[in-house]
Amino acid sequence: TQTVSQSDAHVTVFEGDSVELRCNYSYGGSIYLSWYIQHHGRGLQFLLKYYSGNPVVQGVNGFEAEFSKSDSSFHLRKASVHWSDSAVYFCAVSAHSAGNKLTFGIGTRVLVRP
Amino acid sequence: GGIITQTPKFLIGQEGQKLTLKCQQNFNHDTMYWYRQDSGKGLRLIYYSITENDLQKGDLSEGYDASREKKSSFSLTVTSAQKNEMAVFLCASSGENTGQLYFGEGSKLTVL
Numbered sequence: 001t002q003t004v005s006q007s008d009a010h011v012t013v014f015e016g017d018s019v020e021l022r023c024n025y026s027y028g029g030s031i032y033l034s035w036y037i038q039h040h041g042r043g044l045q046f047l048l049k050y051y052s053g054n055p056v057v058q059g060v061n062g063f064e065a066e067f068s069k070s071d072s073s074f075h076l077r078k079a080s081v082h083w084s085d086s087a088v089y090f091c092a093v094s095a096h097s098a099g100n101k102l103t104f105g106i107g108t109r110v111l112v113r114p
Numbered sequence: 115g116g117i118i119t120q121t122p123k124f125l126i127g128q129e130g131q132k133l134t135l136k137c138q139q140n141f142n143h144d145t146m147y148w149y150r151q152d153s154g155k156g157l158r159l160i161y162y163s164i165t166e167n168d169l170q171k172g173d174l175s176e177g178y179d180a181s182r183e184k185k186s187s188f189s190l191t192v193t194s195a196q197k198n199e200m201a202v203f204l205c206a207s208s209g210e211n212t213g214q215l216y217f218g219e220g221s222k223l224t225v226l
Contacts, residue, residue: 009154049213101159102215107156
């Protein structure tokens with residue numbers, strides 16, 4: 001069974017600041033790791049994913065994430081946030097053998113102040 | 115591109131009532147999912163279906179039924195609504211084994 005931990009429930013940053021959202025997982029086999037964004041009152045939208053290869057993956061709107069096997073982590077970063085980045089961010093893991101059956105973290109709420 | 119449509123967007127019911135949520139997708143995806151979202155608890159999988167007429171229980175299936183009569187649609191029934199079931203229900207679909215899901219906008223359930 002895979003698990004996902006997002007250690008920060010809330011993060012507040014100023015527009016133009018950088019942000020890093022932390023995600024740690026536990027699973028021993030081949031996995032997909034992904035990040036999703038949820039704006040208020042909306043469904044989740046895919047940001048990026050990692051399966052193999054280059055541990056730094058680029059996503060939409062300037063987001064990137066870095067996979068670390070040694071740390072069992074997949075942290076999400078953005079160099080310069082915009083007010084529209086205010087949302088809840090979910091990290092997810094799925095075992096490759098389980099297809100697309102994702103396990104989600106509890107989410108990190110990001111507030112970007114002007 | 116495709117879209118996932120959930121109906122209704124808001125559902126209000128009485129305690130003990132049977133309530134049904136519907137989901138349609140036009141991605142032609144094989145697999146569809148129902149997740150429940152509670153504040154502070156993330157998303158928890160209720161049911162999923164890998165093809166028409168297939169049903170697989172998730173971690174939170176007790177108290178729910180699901181139906182996948184067509185490839186494009188997946189419905190979820192709350193068999194006897196309880197006040198602690200007030201949450202947002204999210205439908206999703208996925209194609210091949212990609213680790214990527216596409217979500218609907220959600221249906222908010224309120225139990226009076």
